Structure formats: structure tokens, C-alpha cells
Amino acid sequence: MNSLFKALNDETRRQIVELLKEKDMNAGEIAEQFNISKPSISHHLDILKRADLITSEKKGQFVEYSLNTSILEDLINWIITLTK
Amino acid sequence: MNSLFKALNDETRRQIVELLKEKDMNAGEIAEQFNISKPSISHHLDILKRADLITSEKKGQFVEYSLNTSILEDLINWIITLTK
DNA sequence: ATAATATTTAGATATTTGTCTAAATAACTA
DNA sequence: TAGTTATTTAGACAAATATCTAAATATTAT
Numbered sequence A, B: 001m002n003s004l005f006k007a008l009n010d011e012t013r014r015q016i017v018e019l020l021k022e023k024d025m026n027a028g029e030i031a032e033q034f035n036i037s038k039p040s041i042s043h044h045l046d047i048l049k050r051a052d053l054i055t056s057e058k059k060g061q062f063v064e065y066s067l068n069t070s071i072l073e074d075l076i077n078w079i080i081t082l083t084k
Numbered sequence C: 001a002t003a004a005t006a007t008t009t010a011g012a013t014a015t016t017t018g019t020c021t022a023a024a025t026a027a028c029t030a
Numbered sequence D: 001t002a003g004t005t006a007t008t009t010a011g012a013c014a015a016a017t018a019t020c021t022a023a024a025t026a027t028t029a030t
Helices: A002-008 A011-022 A027-032 A038-050 A070-083 B002-008 B011-022 B027-032 B038-050 B070-083
Strands: A054-059 A062-067 B054-059 B062-067
Touching: A002 A011, A002 A038, A002 A070, A002 B002, A011 A027, A011 A038, A011 A054, A011 A062, A011 B070, A027 A038, A027 A062, A038 A054, A070 B011, A070 B070, B002 B011, B002 B038, B002 B070, B011 B027, B011 B038, B011 B054, B011 B062, B027 B038, B027 B062, B038 B054
Parallel strands: none
Antiparallel strands: A054 A062, B054 B062
16 A cells, blocks of 8 residues: 555656556656656656556557556555445 | 645545544644654644645644545545546 | 643654756667 | 667665754743
């Protein structure tokens, strides 16, 4: 739960997650959406990946990233237990 | 949304929230539950309060804290939109 | 009024974090 | 094979954060 909250505690990373909700994207395409260097985006992707929020698959010279929504169920459950 | 994620991105603060789920508590009672100084707990309470996750009410020389679950709906909604 | 208790504020410090540039690795192309 | 493109790794640095102690504020009790 710690890595999940940590991953989501950054506006850039939340935006990446929202982008990947729409469609899978490779690292370069993701980086294009931000005024942040590619190494920084790569670092954000690493944090999201460690939190299991995204997965990556090498496709030739590209690395395609996808959103993993299943981990979000844990988060929703944690929150819901607070509300009742 | 930023302050909400920030507030929840700390194990101690998440535990405070879980404590307040069970019952309202004053600052001293909350602090007793942790091996952390009272000023530090006071600081955590301030962050939770700024995020609107808790409310406080002065009762004599004590300050009683309560969980505010309504703000969690925003969070749940944000997460759910990602899953569909 | 004075002392005791509860809480917060102020200021300091070590750690974590987000960012950058430069270099390394990997894969395609001519 | 050499050059180009895509991505990550390494190392540095400034800003943010969690923690502490000491002091300030507020309330109750003697």
C-alpha cells in the first residue's frame, strides 16, 4: 500500500496513469506529453511499475507501457473500509 | 487531490485515519499510539486537516479530532474512472 | 495568581524526492 | 559494420519532508 500511495503522490505520475487509461503508449510518447526530460519520465515510470500500477513490454526498440487497474482494487477497498 | 494524496502518503497518517475511523480522539490520545513525539503527531494532524481528511474541535483544554469521510468520495471517484 | 496539563509553533537537521545532464545499453537501418 | 534512435542508468543537486527539542499558547485546578 505504501508504494501505491507513493506512486500516486505526484501530479506527473497521476497524469501518466490517466494517459495510459486511454491507450498503451511507449516511453517516448509518454515523455512527449510533458515538459520534463526523458530520464525523469523514465524514473516516474519505474516508480509506477514498482507499485504495480503499470506494466511494460519491450517491442523492438520501444518499450510499451500499459495501465494495470487490478492493483487499484486494493486501494479502493482500503478507502471504502474507512467510510463504513 | 494533491493534498489528499500527500496526506495519505505516510504510514503514520494512514494509521491515524484508521484510528479515527473507530472513534474520535484527542491529540494526546492519538500521540499515545505512536513512538513519535507529540509535536510530530501535531504536524501530521495538521497535514490531515489541510487535506480535509479530519476535522478538529476544541473541547476545553483538549482538541478532539474526527475523521471526515466525505472527502474520500472524490478519491474513490478518481480511482474508479481509471478502472473503466 | 500560580502551577500543571494539553497542544501547537518555531527552528534545526537528516533523509527522501524530483529533476537535470552525461553516459551506457539496446535495437533498428543503411 | 557504423550510425541513428529509444530507453535506462549514474551521479549531482535543490526542494520537500519527517522528525526532534525547546519554547509559546491556552485551559484547568489549587
